[in-house]
Amino acid sequence: xxxxxxxxxxxxxxxxxxxxxxxxxxxxxxxxxxxxxxxxxxxxxxxxxxxxxxxxxxxxxxxxxxxxxxxxxxxxxxxxxxxxxxxxxxxxxxxxxxxxxxxxxxxxxxxxxxxxxxxxxxxxxxxxxxxxxxxxxxxxxxxxxxxxxxxxxxxxxxxxxxxxxxxxxxxxxxxxxxxxxxxxxxxxxxxxxxxxxxxxxxxxxxxxxxxxxxxxxxxxxxxxxxxxxxxxxxxxxxxxxxxxxxxxxxxxxxxxxxxxxxxxxxxxxxxxxxxxxxxxxxxxxxxxxxxxxxxxxxxxxxxxxxxxxxxxxxxxxxxxxxxxxxxxxxxxxxxxxxxxxxxxxxxxxxxxxxxxxxxxxxxxxxxxxxxxxxxxxxxxxxxxxxx
Amino acid sequence: xxxxxxxxxxxxxxxxxxxxxxxxxxxxxxxxxxxxxxxxxxxxxxxxxxxxxxxxxxxxxxxxxxxxxxxxxxxxxxxxxxxxxxxxxxxxxxxxxxxxxxxxxxxxxxxxxxxxxxxxxxxxxxxxxxxxxxxxxxxxxxxxxxxxxxxxxxxxxxxxxxxxxxxxxxxxxxxxxxxxxxxxxxxxxxxxxxxxxxxxxxxxxxxxxxxxxxxxxxxxxxxxxxxxxxxxxxxxxxxxxxxxxxxxxxxxxxxxxxxxxxxxxxxxxxxxxxxxxxxxxxxxxxxxxxxxxxxxxxxxxxxxxxxxxxxxxxxxxxxxxxxxxxxxxxxxxxxxxxxxxxxxxxxxxxxxxxxxxxxxxxxxxxxxxxxxxxxxxxxxxxxxxxx
Numbered sequence: 001x002x003x004x005x006x007x008x009x010x011x012x013x014x015x016x017x018x019x020x021x022x023x024x025x026x027x028x029x030x031x032x033x034x035x036x037x038x039x040x041x042x043x044x045x046x047x048x049x050x051x052x053x054x055x056x057x058x059x060x061x062x063x064x065x066x067x068x069x070x071x072x073x074x075x076x077x078x079x080x081x082x083x084x085x086x087x088x089x090x091x092x093x094x095x096x097x098x099x100x101x102x103x104x105x106x107x108x109x110x111x112x113x114x115x116x117x118x119x120x121x122x123x124x125x126x127x128x129x130x131x132x133x134x135x136x137x138x139x140x141x142x143x144x145x146x147x148x149x150x151x152x153x154x155x156x157x158x159x160x161x162x163x164x165x166x167x168x169x170x171x172x173x174x175x176x177x178x179x180x181x182x183x184x185x186x187x188x189x190x191x192x193x194x195x196x197x198x199x200x201x202x203x204x205x206x207x208x209x210x211x212x213x214x215x216x217x218x219x220x221x222x223x224x225x226x227x228x229x230x231x232x233x234x235x236x237x238x239x240x241x242x243x244x245x246x247x248x249x250x251x252x253x254x255x256x257x258x259x260x261x262x263x264x265x266x267x268x269x270x271x272x273x274x275x276x277x278x279x280x281x282x283x284x285x286x287x288x289x290x291x292x293x294x295x296x297x298x299x300x301x302x303x304x305x306x307x308x309x310x311x312x313x314x315x316x317x318x319x320x321x322x323x324x325x326x327x328x329x330x331x332x333x334x335x336x337x338x339x340x341x342x343x344x345x346x347x348x349x350x351x352x353x354x355x356x357x358x359x360x361x362x363x364x365x366x367x368x369x370x371x372x373x374x375x376x377x378x379x380x381x382x383x384x385x386x387x
Numbered sequence: 388x389x390x391x392x393x394x395x396x397x398x399x400x401x402x403x404x405x406x407x408x409x410x411x412x413x414x415x416x417x418x419x420x421x422x423x424x425x426x427x428x429x430x431x432x433x434x435x436x437x438x439x440x441x442x443x444x445x446x447x448x449x450x451x452x453x454x455x456x457x458x459x460x461x462x463x464x465x466x467x468x469x470x471x472x473x474x475x476x477x478x479x480x481x482x483x484x485x486x487x488x489x490x491x492x493x494x495x496x497x498x499x500x501x502x503x504x505x506x507x508x509x510x511x512x513x514x515x516x517x518x519x520x521x522x523x524x525x526x527x528x529x530x531x532x533x534x535x536x537x538x539x540x541x542x543x544x545x546x547x548x549x550x551x552x553x554x555x556x557x558x559x560x561x562x563x564x565x566x567x568x569x570x571x572x573x574x575x576x577x578x579x580x581x582x583x584x585x586x587x588x589x590x591x592x593x594x595x596x597x598x599x600x601x602x603x604x605x606x607x608x609x610x611x612x613x614x615x616x617x618x619x620x621x622x623x624x625x626x627x628x629x630x631x632x633x634x635x636x637x638x639x640x641x642x643x644x645x646x647x648x649x650x651x652x653x654x655x656x657x658x659x660x661x662x663x664x665x666x667x668x669x670x671x672x673x674x675x676x677x678x679x680x681x682x683x684x685x686x687x688x689x690x691x692x693x694x695x696x697x698x699x700x701x702x703x704x705x706x707x708x709x710x711x712x713x714x715x716x717x718x719x720x721x722x723x724x725x726x727x728x729x730x731x732x733x734x735x736x737x738x739x740x741x742x743x744x745x746x747x748x749x750x751x752x753x754x755x756x757x758x759x760x761x762x763x764x765x766x767x768x769x770x771x772x773x774x
């Protein structure tokens with residue numbers, strides 16, 4: 001496969017956009033992406049596009065992809081919607097990498113979009129529920145928070161972690177969101193507030209959950225050997241992998257480790273010829289605080305059952321040796337389902353190029369981790385810049 | 388890009404499957420595909436899967452892909468749902484070709500599934516409507532038949548075609564469906580019956596429309612240079628292309644030619660180094676009879692405005708010089724939206740390998756054409772066997 005690089009990445013602010021539908025959100029993110037290409041970008045040069053979206057709300061569930069690109073006046077190119085619930089964005093990037101890597105395409109858009117905040121309660125419950133298993137979980141009354149609550153309870157039982165460590169994930173990610181102008185929650189929360197929030201599904205409380213979010217993100221994938229036509233500072237995608245698993249928790253061997261993530265991570269590390277120790281910083285899928293602790297372990301940043309120590313010791317804060325979710329993560333930056341995997345790319349792109357402002361961290365090797373549902377699907381990517 | 392081949396293809400019977408959900412339909416098609424691999428197939432060797440589906444009914448709209456593969460006990464591999472309305476299957480195949488072509492994967496499933504026949508009237512209208520434009524067409528009351536009726540009326544105005552030529556498409560495709568044991572309608576219809584059917588959206592009547600259908604289809608894509616590990620008779624995918632356009636008719640330059648198809652066809656012919664004259668037979672997207680006439684022209688089988696002559700002269704019947712829709716097409720074989728593009732592969736695979744029974748035609752070069760909505764998206768593939 002030929003090597004690929006990202007030469008542009010941009011996004012909308014995440015949050016509440018009552019004035020915008022998915023077309024407007026997409027157009028805004030596309031514009032931000034185009035603006036980020038150092039030598040400029042002629043949109044008509046795009047020769048394929050992949051748009052990650054669950055289609056929340058259902059207004060344009062068919063041909064969603066072309067509904068967005070044609071809104072920009074772009075027609076002709078092959079474009080499709082990619083659906084893998086909350087990992088739709090990550091899989092859109094995987095497809096873009098394949099399209100460029102195969103040689104079939106030379107300038108491919110990987111995008112994601114979701115519009116979540118104008119749903120009524122019942123519809124919201126339906127649209128979040130369809131990311132989990134339908135037959136054994138959703139229709140039996142299980143909520144999405146409930147699924148992660150079960151994993152959290154088991155994790156607290158199996159390990160030496162304490163309830164407070166979950167809240168410390170939220171505190172850290174809000175610290176980062178507070179300095180991210182694109183974040184939905186640009187404010188810190190105290191440990192007291194995080195631990196004392198109303199319970200939503202024991203042992204998880206309100207501050208263990210990410211918000212629902214409107215937003216879109218875009219990244220431009222090109223052949224590595226053409227990247228310098230766009231910029232002097234390309235971000236190379238050196239590792240990539242995807243994985244899948246049973247949707248329902250009861251079908252899995254364990255509920256405190258996601259095999260889809262382990263498969264995706266192994267493929268990504270192998271391809272990049274890297275180990276977890278090589279990763280300088282990461283964006284991980286913290287839809288609930290427990291998910292970030294599981295990610296530490298499944299990505300190899302910590303041994304099984306020991307992930308909580310990273311947060312306990314402050315190692316994943318911005319001033320730690322392995323900053324995680326410098327963007328604020330899903331918890332504070334926000335989680336527009338299909339956009340999240342591409343929004344992670346935007347943070348990695350800005351960080352690796354030294355454009356992350358007050359949240360800038362050091363590093364030449366980054367990782368992003370995107371999970372669908374409660375682990376039914378996952379992608380992991382490794383990014384590098386010229387040292 | 389490395390060359391790719393199809394070494395297995397199979398499907399469910401198309402029609403009404405009240406006993407089966409999408410998992411059961413998918414499992415049945417997967418089994419038929421596996422059975423078609425001459426030297427057998429170990430499903431655990433799959434290293435990626437793409438499932439085309441609009442998700443009609445909405446029961447498992449999130450992580451649909453893994454919900455299906457995990458039902459077969461297959462976990463670990465990256466799998467995703469591909470959505471491009473009625474062209475979802477074609478785009479799933481395009482993704483599989485990229486995944487194998489890039490070298491990232493060595494045995495990739497391209498699949499499609501749709502369950503349409505247990506929807507109540509209002510829900511059916513919604514699910515069909517979301518394949519067209521939402522803002523300017525669906526929410527304004529336009530039906531899907533209405534969109535194609537407008538194109539048909541214009542076509543009859545611009546050309547020398549007569550209303551009867553539309554019905555002759557239906558008659559031909561029912562002739563083929565009558566000898567396809569997988570077809571939803573295994574019966575012929577007379578020209579009198581086809582022309583005299585109740586009008587649904589003038590000038591289209593009931594026999595100008597394809598049915599709604601339950602069904603699934605699967606194809607196995609591998610590197611061409613490994614194909615003979617599976618069979619002595621691989622079907623090579625030598626050409627492929629995708630295209631897109633505005634969803635709403637009013638945004639297009641013409642409504643009697645689909646630019647998405649022309650883009651896809653040009654890419655496919657170029658890559659395969661073939662011309663329309665090289666095609667021995669084709670499966671085209673006849674969701675309405677008018678769509679087949681437009682396809683003749685957009686694929687280069689006839690000049691603009693002259694496509695109706697192919698049907699008038701009987702050239703696209705099984706005994707003609709360019710058989711089209713030997714399977715029965717969407718009209719008689721059926722149209723389970725996301726499965727259709729892969730179901731076309733099944734017919735091409737069987738025909739090129741001499742396994743098409745009573746509907747067998749001659750030929751070494753075949754084409755398939757899959758359209759999303761009223762032309763918002765399209766794929767075209769060219770297939771060849773060793774002469």
